[in-house]
Amino acid sequence: xxxxxxxxxxxxxxxxxxxxxxxxxxxxxxxxxxxxxxxxxxxxxxxxxxxxxxxxxxxxxxxxxxxxxxxxxxxxxxxxxxxxxxxxxxxxxxxxxxxxxxxxxxxxxxxxxxxxxxxxxxxxxxxxxxxxxxxxxxxxxxxxxxxxxxxxxxxxxxxxxxxxxxxxxxxxxxxxxxxxxxxxxxxxxxxxxxxxxxxxxxxxxxxxxxxxxxxxxxxxxxxxxxxxxxxxxxxxxxxxxxxxxxxxxxxxxxxxxxxxxxxxxxxxxxxxxxxxxxxxxxxxxxxxxxxxxxxxxxxxxxxxxxxxxxxxxxxxxxxxxxxxxxxxxxxxxxxxxxxxxxxxxxxxxxxxxxxxxxxxxxxxxxxxxxxxxxx
Numbered sequence: 321x322x323x324x325x326x327x328x329x330x331x332x333x334x335x336x337x338x339x340x341x342x343x344x345x346x347x348x349x350x351x352x353x354x355x356x357x358x359x360x361x362x363x364x365x366x367x368x369x370x371x372x373x374x375x376x377x378x379x380x381x382x383x384x385x386x387x388x389x390x391x392x393x394x395x396x397x398x399x400x401x402x403x404x405x406x407x408x409x410x411x412x413x414x415x416x417x418x419x420x421x422x423x424x425x426x427x428x429x430x431x432x433x434x435x436x437x438x439x440x441x442x443x444x445x446x447x448x449x450x451x452x453x454x455x456x457x458x459x460x461x462x463x464x465x466x467x468x469x470x471x472x473x474x475x476x477x478x479x480x481x482x483x484x485x486x487x488x489x490x491x492x493x494x495x496x497x498x499x500x501x502x503x504x505x506x507x508x509x510x511x512x513x514x515x516x517x518x519x520x521x522x523x524x525x526x527x528x529x530x531x532x533x534x535x536x537x538x539x540x541x542x543x544x545x546x547x548x549x550x551x552x553x554x555x556x557x558x559x560x561x562x563x564x565x566x567x568x569x570x571x572x573x574x575x576x577x578x579x580x581x582x583x584x585x586x587x588x589x590x591x592x593x594x595x596x597x598x599x600x601x602x603x604x605x606x607x608x609x610x611x612x613x614x615x616x617x618x619x620x621x622x623x624x625x626x627x628x629x630x631x632x633x634x635x636x637x638x639x640x641x642x643x644x645x646x647x648x649x650x651x652x653x654x655x656x657x658x659x660x661x662x663x664x665x666x667x668x669x670x671x672x673x674x675x676x677x678x679x680x681x682x683x684x685x686x687x688x689x690x691x692x693x694x695x
Contacts, residue, residue: 354432361413372402468563490539498532540617545689553680572658577607584614613650
């Protein structure tokens, strides 16, 4: 975007007045220069405002830009007979700008103001420019529009493989205990007390395997939340949401939907609870509908059995492919829903503060993982 500063200078009309007695020259009036599309819509609005009876005193250019932003309404600016004419002109201008900027018009206007402030600061502030910090250099790579996506996919691949590798022995141990010594011991105890066959079958073949099956995926759940807590505490998870914002905008979402979807890999229930942080009702409903497509840890044992049974030498790659398939299907469903049943309600651009990189607090990560696993 190209921005410039424009100053209007007023010269004295007479040179006969002594300098000591002359009225001070008019103060230069800086004008913010916006993008061409915005400037093209501003000019006719300013001209229209100059011809209409106004009920407020601020300058017409200031009023025009605030009308485009939606900060003020036509009824607040002009007197009753002219409200309809101004409202129609503003709505038409906003529609044309929406075709150019989509939901990002307020961001484009704010960008013009920030560019203006930056140029003014450059003219009046002198000093040594600060050298890029280690965090700045890391962000250039991790938040890069394309390289950031590749690194995110690689980090998620390593994370899921690490979770599988670490949790698998504990999953096998829990499964072996419940289906082995515990089931056999319970069967022997029930036979000793003379329990009927149906009760023995209910407990040994139903209750114990059912409880064991639930507890078997707790290690995977705990390991995944430990890994996500590590990424969150280190400051990377917020940057991943920032990187994913551009991709998710294609399917009608923004980066704030990323965190609930990631939590869905642990358990879908707390992930759906996490959608409450999304301001847009449409985006919140859409995210909740997409969470079940994220493969939670309860499905991981099935993926492991499937991968080892049919692709023993590529089990890790197959498991990652199943996770990826769920994400692809979720993206396709979102693309369809945002064009049919759940059309965008102008959730707007994502603005967020990136936390500093920091060493993770392991006690906090462990406590958070236990809370999430228990939910």
